[in-house]
Amino acid sequence: MENKAGQGHDEEEQVPLLTPYKMGNFQLSHRIVLAPLTRQRSYGNVPQPHAIMYYSQRTTKGGLLITEATGVSDTAQGYPETPGIWTKEQVEAWKPIVDAVHAKGGIFFCQIWHVGRVSNQGFQPNGQPPISCTDKPLTPQIQSFGIDAAQFSPPRCLSTDEVPQVVNDFKVAARHAMEAGFDGVEIHGAHGYLVDQFMKDQINDRTDQYGGSMENRCRFALEIVEAISNEIGADRVGIRLSPFANYMESGDSNPKALGLYMIESLNKYGILYCHVVEPRMKTVGEKTECPHSLVPMRKAFNGTFISAGGYDREDGNNAVAENRTDLVAYGRWFLANPDLPKRFKLDAPLNKYNRDTFYTLDPVVGYTDYPFLETPKA
Numbered sequence: 001m002e003n004k005a006g007q008g009h010d011e012e013e014q015v016p017l018l019t020p021y022k023m024g025n026f027q028l029s030h031r032i033v034l035a036p037l038t039r040q041r042s043y044g045n046v047p048q049p050h051a052i053m054y055y056s057q058r059t060t061k062g063g064l065l066i067t068e069a070t071g072v073s074d075t076a077q078g079y080p081e082t083p084g085i086w087t088k089e090q091v092e093a094w095k096p097i098v099d100a101v102h103a104k105g106g107i108f109f110c111q112i113w114h115v116g117r118v119s120n121q122g123f124q125p126n127g128q129p130p131i132s133c134t135d136k137p138l139t140p141q142i143q144s145f146g147i148d149a150a151q152f153s154p155p156r157c158l159s160t161d162e163v164p165q166v167v168n169d170f171k172v173a174a175r176h177a178m179e180a181g182f183d184g185v186e187i188h189g190a191h192g193y194l195v196d197q198f199m200k201d202q203i204n205d206r207t208d209q210y211g212g213s214m215e216n217r218c219r220f221a222l223e224i225v226e227a228i229s230n231e232i233g234a235d236r237v238g239i240r241l242s243p244f245a246n247y248m249e250s251g252d253s254n255p256k257a258l259g260l261y262m263i264e265s266l267n268k269y270g271i272l273y274c275h276v277v278e279p280r281m282k283t284v285g286e287k288t289e290c291p292h293s294l295v296p297m298r299k300a301f302n303g304t305f306i307s308a309g310g311y312d313r314e315d316g317n318n319a320v321a322e323n324r325t326d327l328v329a330y331g332r333w334f335l336a337n338p339d340l341p342k343r344f345k346l347d348a349p350l351n352k353y354n355r356d357t358f359y360t361l362d363p364v365v366g367y368t369d370y371p372f373l374e375t376p377k378a
């Protein structure tokens with residue numbers, strides 16, 4: 001495993017985040033990753049041409065980008081105008097976006113998700129209830145992605161023999177991502193969505209082989225990992241986890257053990273990377289320092305380790321320099337600073353992000369209109 005930035009010391013100060021890193025077969029030129037960021041500009045669940053500019057603005061040669069969460073099936077949605085990858089039309093619509101990122105030398109992974117019970121019947125085919133590992137409903141008024149009125153319909157608990165069908169949806173979505181030209185997929189196993197719902201003991205109340213023990217609760221996630229690895233190759237598979245978070249009422253009584261169990265299991269499949277959200281990101285958008293640490297997971301994992309959640313330039317540099325992670329994913333700062341790697345290189349000031357436009361639908365405002373650093377005239 002590659003690790004640690006900056007072999008040797010140049011006279012000039014090395015910026016650890018700006019050092020190269022070999023992630024499996026991918027040669028990265030730096031360690032600053034575009035975190036998955038839902039943007040709600042994919043009208044009718046179809047990626048739009050304006051995403052070409054959005055993603056290519058954030059592309060650097062040898063930089064890793066992860067897409068916004070992308071639905072695996074027609075039951076996967078819980079937010080308006082989020083993209084999918086289950087239809088031919090969606091696959092075709094992703095192609096020019098992927099091509100644009102590749103044309104600038106970027107490495108592009110598609111984050112695939114299913115929201116499970118974080119949904120309502122309005123998003124579901126034929127107005128059916130959302131599906132989950134449970135029939136326990138979410139508290140209705142949770143503020144979710146800036147939508148105050150989010151109302152969650154009580155979910156329908158998947159029967160044991162329906163679960164493999166959802167695993168298959170993930171597998172087909174991964175195949176579609178390959179068809180669209182992506183370099184790989186990231187399974188969204190974080191933040192209280194379907195995969196996380198199965199993993200967390202505060203939600204999962206099943207009595208079959210997908211519930212109860214930690215091993216059983218992780219079975220769904222690992223079946224997805226296995227199916228996708230067999231389909232597209234483990235060297236193209238990443239997963240995002242947030243064992244310490246309790247977004248969407250998805251806490252666990254023993255997050256440390258859960259995280260380590262997942263890491264040890266993932267090692268058996270030899271997947272490319274594990275992307276873990278910092279324990280300090282317990283609630284959406286708020287950074288609260290807390291005593292847990294990702295280091296045991298990082299040490300136990302054989303592949304590339306990506307950390308995310310509340311990093312700034314200094315934090316990220318320290319984490320890389322101290323070998324606490326291989327790569328750092330930046331969300332809000334990358335959203336507001338399309339040239340974030342350049343700004344970090346120069347230690348230039350950052351644009352502030354505007355929370356009010358995170359989830360609005362405009363193809364430009366709060367999306368592609370954040371300014372780049374001015375290039376000094378020669």
Ligand SMILES: Cc1cc2nc3c(=O)[nH]c(=O)nc-3n(C[C@H](O)[C@H](O)[C@H](O)COP(=O)(O)O)c2cc1C
Nearest residue numbers: 035036037038068069308309310311330331332358
């Ligand atoms: C606007 C917005 C959209 C997000 N969408 C996703 C998403 O689609 N998938 C995901 O795994 N995380 C999502 N997140 C979480 C981010 O990837 C990231 O973990 C979080 O913002 C913390 O990192 P930061 O402090 O660098 O912003 C989102 C966060 C924001 C602010």
